Amino acid sequence: MTPSSPHLPAVRAALLAWFDRSGRALPWRVGPEGRRDPYRVWVSEVLLQQTQVVRGQVYFERFMTAFPTVQALAAAPIEAVLKAWEGCGYYARARNLHRAAGKVVGEGLPTTYEGWLALPGVGPYTAAAVVSLTLGEARAVNDGNVRRVLARLHGEKQPTDPWVQARADDLLDPERPGAFNEAVMDLGATVCTPKVPKCPDCPVSLWCAAFQSGQPAAYPAPKVRSAVREMRAVALLLGDAREAVLERREGTLLGGLMGLPTEVVDEGETPDQALARLVTRLGARVTGELGTVTHTMTHRHVTLTVFTGVGGPGRSQVADEPLPRLDHKALELWTRREASLFGTH
Structure with a gap:
């Protein structure tokens, strides 16, 4: 029936x-x-x-x-x-x-x-x-x-x-x-x-x-899902999880939010080349690699390698700014590293 x-x-x-x-x-x-x-x-x-x-x-x-x-x-x-x-x-x-x-x-x-x-x-x-x-x-x-x-x-x-x-x-x-x-x-x-x-x-x-x-x-039959596009990027943490250089995001997806300075790794280039472009843009210097995080959003799977550095523009209070989840994950790398260093002394 x-x-x-x-x-x-x-x-x-x-x-x-x-x-x-x-x-x-x-x-x-x-x-x-x-x-x-x-x-x-x-x-x-x-x-x-x-x-x-x-x-x-x-x-x-x-x-x-x-x-x-x-x-x-x-x-x-x-x-x-x-x-x-x-x-x-x-x-x-x-x-x-x-x-x-x-x-x-x-x-x-x-x-x-x-x-x-x-x-x-x-x-x-x-x-x-x-x-x-x-x-x-x-x-x-x-x-x-x-x-x-x-x-x-x-x-x-x-x-x-x-x-x-x-x-x-x-x-x-x-x-x-x-x-x-x-x-x-x-x-x-x-x-x-x-x-x-x-x-x-x-x-x-x-x-x-x-x-x-x-x-x-x-019932119903599964919908055909759009392919997830892989995207690589590099970010530079100038500061720490409390105070850092932040930039305003553009575009429809994250427009208006703040985040770590980031450059997409274009097709045919290496992460080091994207990082060099980022460092030049910011007037900063790289001091080390913090780690890599991943995040999926709207048919994009982003792999973000986070570096630490010095120099660059003025810093902002991170807690006061709206950040996407990807950037929170990036800052958690710094928090975990600091906790690890503190725990060894």
């Missing part, structure tokens, strides 16, 4: 009853159903686009402590926003959130799906989530959890985005759209998991084609 039109009311009822019993208690789920605080919901949805819920709760509380209102966020310098976002990754989200906050303070919070969609960094998923949770508007969300749940219910191995959206629109409970959206996402996150789904605990297994097939984890 699959969730055809006559079965939709039963599937909705079973899923909502399960959610009422088992839904996760999360810090952004505050306030009456369908009338949640739009600022808290908005921040949480942006944060969770690329961050798992367990880690996201910590980041969310930290961000809300720093900027408890949209007015506080809009008034803050972008450097402070990026610092509060530190560790979350995908920093364009923070920059767009800051830009959008300025627009909201000037024009007011949007009251329609189209109004939310017009804000910087807000796409169809975020707009649908916000209006369903804060305005009670019947908009179905479409994310990875929703895709997996619906693909399994219908026995679809290759669900396209339009297919998922159409199935989500059909299944959405128009009386409780916010709760229903959260129910599907919670089901995907806690029961209908990617590799080992907990089918005996599932409230809608009676209608699930993937469960009936005996191979629920085969």
